[in-house]
Amino acid sequence: xxxxxxxREAAERLQDFLKQELTPELEAEMQAHxxxxxxxxxxxxxxxxxxxxxxxxxxxxxxxxALRARIARLLQSEMxxx
Amino acid sequence: MAEPSTAGRQFNAxxxxxxxxxxxxxxxxxxxxxxxxxxxxxxxxxxxxxxRQYQPGTNAKGWLLTILRNTFINDYRRRKLEPIAxxxxxxxxxxxxxxxxxxxPEGAFFAKIVDEKVLEAIDALPPDFREVLVLSDMEGMSYxxxxxxxxxxxxxxxxxxxRARRLLQSSLYAYAVETGIIPPREDHDG
Numbered sequence: 001x002x003x004x005x006x007x008r009e010a011a012e013r014l015q016d017f018l019k020q021e022l023t024p025e026l027e028a029e030m031q032a033h034x035x036x037x038x039x040x041x042x043x044x045x046x047x048x049x050x051x052x053x054x055x056x057x058x059x060x061x062x063x064x065x066a067l068r069a070r071i072a073r074l075l076q077s078e079m080x081x082x
Numbered sequence: 083m084a085e086p087s088t089a090g091r092q093f094n095a096x097x098x099x100x101x102x103x104x105x106x107x108x109x110x111x112x113x114x115x116x117x118x119x120x121x122x123x124x125x126x127x128x129x130x131x132x133x134r135q136y137q138p139g140t141n142a143k144g145w146l147l148t149i150l151r152n153t154f155i156n157d158y159r160r161r162k163l164e165p166i167a168x169x170x171x172x173x174x175x176x177x178x179x180x181x182x183x184x185x186x187p188e189g190a191f192f193a194k195i196v197d198e199k200v201l202e203a204i205d206a207l208p209p210d211f212r213e214v215l216v217l218s219d220m221e222g223m224s225y226x227x228x229x230x231x232x233x234x235x236x237x238x239x240x241x242x243x244x245r246a247r248r249l250l251q252s253s254l255y256a257y258a259v260e261t262g263i264i265p266p267r268e269d270h271d272g
Contacts (some may be wrong), residue, residue, distance in 0.1 A: 057221030
């Protein structure tokens with residue numbers, strides 16, 4: 001377990017933390033900070049909600065069935081040509 | 083009709099499940115449904131022809147999105163419409179959270195904006211920022227995967243993502259205030 005980090009360091013790590021791109025050690029330090037610092041926890045939750053919202057919107061857009069069928073036909077003829 | 087070969091079956095099994103992701107990304111990059119369809123179709127044909135270069139078991143979605151993005155850059159992107167990237171690096175938008183933590187600390191207003199408006203706001207982002215945001219936050223690609231796909235350093239991916247998110251938050255906030263989804267801030271309050 002590393003040193004306790006302060007709010008400035010937590011703010012600097014927030015984006016990487018939400019992307020789950022911190023090393024396990026840095027992530028543990030960040031977790032520990034968020035558990036004891038309410039303002040940083042609240043900010044992290046706000047940013048996390050925002051990113052989650054984007055992910056949800058993205059998933060609602062699907063490839064049109066007609067395009068899917070057209071691509072399947074194209075690939076089929078491409079495969080037959082070898 | 084002949085049965086697909088082993089390679090054909092493998093391609094179908096690995097690539098077809100990612101059509102939704104390809105279409106969504108194409109739509110955000112081109113901003114136009116019919117161009118998006120053409121882009122996805124071109125991408126799938128190119129991917130099939132390059133299938134031997136794909137290493138089974140690696141990230142098929144990332145590989146396909148890279149082909150899509152390169153196809154977009156080479157064949158679709160109209161350079162004259164592009165802002166200059168170096169100017170964009172100077173953009174330093176404010177953190178929305180600090181401005182509205184008292185009114186909406188959880189960012190509940192984001193969820194109240196209809197899909198169409200959110201997507202419009204994304205489409206209005208500068209292209210260099212938009213593509214990073216789409217690949218990261220809508221398609222779940224890692225910094226490393228995005229850096230590879232866009233051929234830019236990881237540090238650039240991070241800073242573009244940072245700015246893209248802030249720009250998008252500001253623009254969604256402006257829309258939410260305009261439409262009464264969230265009350266405007268009082269001027270005298272910091």
